[in-house]
Amino acid sequence: MSAPIKQHLIDPEICIRCYTCENTCPIGAIEHDDMNVVVNADVCNFCMDCIPVCPTGSIDEWRVVTTPYTLEEQYSWTEMPPQEDIGGSEAETGLEALDDAMVALLAEAHKGAGGKARAPATAAKPTVNLHTLGRPVTAKVTGNFRLTDDPEHDVRHIILDFGAQSMPVLEGQSIGIIAPGLDDKGHPHLPRLYSVSSPRDGERPNFNNLSLTVKRDPVGVCSSYLCDLEPGAEVKVTGPFGATFLMPGDASAHLLMICTGTGSAPMRAFTMRRQRTGKAGGMTMFFGARTPESLPYFGPLKKVPADLLDQHLVYSRSPATQKEYVQDRILAEREKVRALLDDPDTYIYICGLRGMEAGVDAAFAEIAGDMGQSWPDLRDALREEGRYHVETY
Numbered sequence: 001m002s003a004p005i006k007q008h009l010i011d012p013e014i015c016i017r018c019y020t021c022e023n024t025c026p027i028g029a030i031e032h033d034d035m036n037v038v039v040n041a042d043v044c045n046f047c048m049d050c051i052p053v054c055p056t057g058s059i060d061e062w063r064v065v066t067t068p069y070t071l072e073e074q075y076s077w078t079e080m081p082p083q084e085d086i087g088g089s090e091a092e093t094g095l096e097a098l099d100d101a102m103v104a105l106l107a108e109a110h111k112g113a114g115g116k117a118r119a120p121a122t123a124a125k126p127t128v129n130l131h132t133l134g135r136p137v138t139a140k141v142t143g144n145f146r147l148t149d150d151p152e153h154d155v156r157h158i159i160l161d162f163g164a165q166s167m168p169v170l171e172g173q174s175i176g177i178i179a180p181g182l183d184d185k186g187h188p189h190l191p192r193l194y195s196v197s198s199p200r201d202g203e204r205p206n207f208n209n210l211s212l213t214v215k216r217d218p219v220g221v222c223s224s225y226l227c228d229l230e231p232g233a234e235v236k237v238t239g240p241f242g243a244t245f246l247m248p249g250d251a252s253a254h255l256l257m258i259c260t261g262t263g264s265a266p267m268r269a270f271t272m273r274r275q276r277t278g279k280a281g282g283m284t285m286f287f288g289a290r291t292p293e294s295l296p297y298f299g300p301l302k303k304v305p306a307d308l309l310d311q312h313l314v315y316s317r318s319p320a321t322q323k324e325y326v327q328d329r330i331l332a333e334r335e336k337v338r339a340l341l342d343d344p345d346t347y348i349y350i351c352g353l354r355g356m357e358a359g360v361d362a363a364f365a366e367i368a369g370d371m372g373q374s375w376p377d378l379r380d381a382l383r384e385e386g387r388y389h390v391e392t393y
């Protein structure tokens, strides 16, 4: 029997198939088939470059094995295998030393990353990877509406209808969109991930449809494709993906939602779900945009009653107000946020620009300090309880 080794793996249940890890790996150790994204144990050198870029933490899976799992085995998984019993103490196998090095590397790699998340205990069970890269489903565009008045900032509300085909999505999940044509290497485009912005019963209740919130990016192939779609057009879709950025099912839970720009998509889905079910709980939102004219869903948000959603809309480039980021407002409202951090029913969701993460983290650290608590410890505990969720890009 060969000596045990530590193998790097990807959790197929949580992975959202954004392929960022594969594109980041400097030595080609990560690859995919139509089902899964996997790590080649013969190639991976534990450089950890793939860890901080993963938006879900699904990349952060390790097993101690005597025989590494093959690519074929990993491709066949729908969930992670349990740790096998390899026998022997860590000291005997020499894994202790390896673990120390690994822990140090992981700590470094995780700086500023979302880390490993858990779904809220009361979240509904999500369906994942129903429509794969090899067998995408075709949806029909039934609406494409501009959400922003700023001529320089084109954000669209796009409605996709799946007809009689199954596409069960929960709020907070994403779907993949495959742009037609080939990339610059002559390969078909890989799916681009978009967070669903409608609740589980559809953009239009009880129709088999959903909505996406898409910002036109002049260099983005898929966002331009989506933003230009006319009603009636057909779109290839994969997914749904995501098994942790989900809302709790209990009515008493308080949602603390922090977002920028199109990161508001899942927050809209959460809010609409609660509006439709009457499960009010409490909801607090910190939403950052350049100006009111570039803030997606500005009009509809203004109509959501304050007793359902406590809104803090902040602007970084509005001539009418001082430059403000979400983290600035969180600190300005530190008493309110402190009370929420203290409340065991609070669930935190952060979605939007990656740059926001460090600022929000620092704001929380300050408020946790006011409470006499270490933010890293509190954050880890919240994450462990399925109460802290980050999706940034």
Ligand code: A2P
Residues within 6 Å of the ligand: 260, 261, 262, 288, 289, 290, 291, 294, 315, 316, 317, 325, 326, 327, 353, 355, 356, 357, 359
């Ligand atoms: P700015 O770009 O003016 O610095 P959008 O995606 O619609 O452009 O909105 C993103 C919003 O997030 C903008 O207001 C942007 O401000 C703001 N933003 C940029 N960087 C950060 C950051 N590090 N922390 C928080 N907000 C940020």
